[in-house]
Amino acid sequence: MLRAGAFLRCHATEIVGRVFSCAAAPLDLLKCEPTMCDARRVLRRLHRVVRAGIPSVEASTVEPHERIVSPTPAEMTAPMPSHWFRSAALLDVRGLQVGATAQASAPRLVNGISLSITRGEVVGLVGDDFSGALEVAQCIAGVLPTPATIRSGSILFNGVELVGRPTRSRNLLRDTKIAYLSRDPLAGLDPAVTVGTQLAAPLRSSFGLSKLAAYERSINLLQEAGVECPERTFASFPRDVSATLALRVQIAGALAGGPNLLVADDPTDALNASDSSEILDLLRQLQRERTMTMIIVTRSVRVAALICHRVAVVRTGGIVEYASVADLVGSPKHPYTRELLYAAGNEWPSSPAL
Numbered sequence: 001m002l003r004a005g006a007f008l009r010c011h012a013t014e015i016v017g018r019v020f021s022c023a024a025a026p027l028d029l030l031k032c033e034p035t036m037c038d039a040r041r042v043l044r045r046l047h048r049v050v051r052a053g054i055p056s057v058e059a060s061t062v063e064p065h066e067r068i069v070s071p072t073p074a075e076m077t078a079p080m081p082s083h084w085f086r087s088a089a090l091l092d093v094r095g096l097q098v099g100a101t102a103q104a105s106a107p108r109l110v111n112g113i114s115l116s117i118t119r120g121e122v123v124g125l126v127g128d129d130f131s132g133a134l135e136v137a138q139c140i141a142g143v144l145p146t147p148a149t150i151r152s153g154s155i156l157f158n159g160v161e162l163v164g165r166p167t168r169s170r171n172l173l174r175d176t177k178i179a180y181l182s183r184d185p186l187a188g189l190d191p192a193v194t195v196g197t198q199l200a201a202p203l204r205s206s207f208g209l210s211k212l213a214a215y216e217r218s219i220n221l222l223q224e225a226g227v228e229c230p231e232r233t234f235a236s237f238p239r240d241v242s243a244t245l246a247l248r249v250q251i252a253g254a255l256a257g258g259p260n261l262l263v264a265d266d267p268t269d270a271l272n273a274s275d276s277s278e279i280l281d282l283l284r285q286l287q288r289e290r291t292m293t294m295i296i297v298t299r300s301v302r303v304a305a306l307i308c309h310r311v312a313v314v315r316t317g318g319i320v321e322y323a324s325v326a327d328l329v330g331s332p333k334h335p336y337t338r339e340l341l342y343a344a345g346n347e348w349p350s351s352p353a354l
Contacts, residue, residue: 089117089156090117090118090119090121090157090158090260090293091115091116091140091155091156091157091158091261091293091295092116092117092154092155092156093113093115093136093140093155094114094154094156095113095114095152095154096112096114096136096139096150096152096153097110097112097150097151097152097153098110098136098139098148098149098150098151098317099148099149099151100147100148101147102149108317109132109135109148109317110132110136110139111316111317111318112153112317113136113153113314113317113319115136115312115322117295118293119260119293120287120291120292121293121294121309122287122293122294122307122310123294123295123296123308123312124295124296124297124298124304124307124308124311124312125295125296125297125312125314126298126300126301126304126313126314126340127297127299127313127314128299130316131314131317132314132316132318133297133312133314134297135148136314137263137265137295137297138180139155139162140155140261140263141179141263142162143180150163157177158177158260177257177260178259178260178261179254179257179259179261179263180254180263180264180265181247181250181262181264181265182250182265183265183266183267183270184270185243185246185247185249185250186241186243186246189238189241189249190238191237191238191239192237194234194235195236195237195241195249196215196218196234196235198253199218199221199222199234199249199252199253199256200214200215200217200218203217203218203256207256207257215234218230218234218252219231219234221252221253221255221256222249222252224286225248225251225255225282226248227245227252243270243271244271244275244279247271248279251286255286258290259292260292260293261292261293261295262283262287262293262294262295263294263295263297264283264294264295264296266297266298267279267280267296268280268298269298269299276303280303280307283296283307284307294308296308301313301328301337301340301341302344304325305328309324309325310323310325311323311324311325311328313328313334313336313337313340315336320334321336329341
């Protein structure tokens with residue numbers, strides 16, 4: 001205890017300076033001689049700083065234009081969690097706002113959404129086509145179509161800020177660590193080129209594989225995606241491929257870089273009940289084998305309940321409810337969530353699929 005007291009007395013000035021510089025508080029305490037009482041007061045102040053989530057000393061050195069603060073009232077009333085705290089999650093979205101165009105007068109598609117997802121978690125974004133759920137997923141995956149624009153907010157992925165990141169660097173990160181499945185997989189295939197050529201090309205350009213190695217890797221990926229005849233599919237043209245098979249091809253391509261995060265836009269939207277069940281089983285299996293984090297955008301709360309750990313119900317650009325599947329299905333809090341459950345009927349799994 002005496003040694004601790006001596007240490008605090010010797011280093012009180014340094015501790016005060018670090019704490020107050022981090023909290024942007026006046027340095028009045030430094031004008032007087034540091035005492036044991038000062039050191040204790042500093043430690044209490046430091047405890048409040050950590051609990052409030054004020055950035056660390058290193059984070060406080062970031063240039064002002066790199067800091068992103070949400071202008072929404074909900075985000076302005078609470079301090080932004082520290083960079084260290086946010087990095088503990090694989091993905092942390094804070095105060096994300098998306099406009100239909102870059103003009104300030106353009107309608108908002110996403111209005112200050114915040115979301116935190118841990119590693120290995122499957123989260124569903126449930127909402128209709130105008131809810132903003134898809135735009136949130138597209139921002140995370142780096143495929144937000146123009147003229148829609150991120151107006152403000154922060155997307156921290158594995159400790160890396162994605163908002164404002166250079167396009168080339170963002171594309172490289174997306175191709176290797178963030179994979180995206182579009183709602184219409186056939187639309188993403190060039191009808192004039194074989195499936196195999198389109199699957200092998202990124203393997204050669206991004207990973208430097210030879211033609212033979214890219215072929216073998218493509219066959220393995222198709223098998224992992226549940227394609228029964230991978231060699232025949234590899235040589236097929238998109239016109240000869242069904243929607244379900246095209247989705248499996250897209251999943252195979254998404255797995256090529258060993259992604260940490262897979263973002264899927266309503267993967268079962270165009271499939272019948274049998275094919276939908278098979279695709280959900282495949283995604284569930286891949287998630288377990290690879291411990292992969294997933295974001296599933298869907299208009300069906302039942303689909304979300306079948307595959308997700310937690311579900312965020314999105315409406316008019318905001319999250320109205322965010323809960324585990326058990327809580328969402330068992331005791332929904334928001335009237336809109338209850339409407340979705342009522343519309344989906346009573347055919348629910350006895351327990352979450354994951």
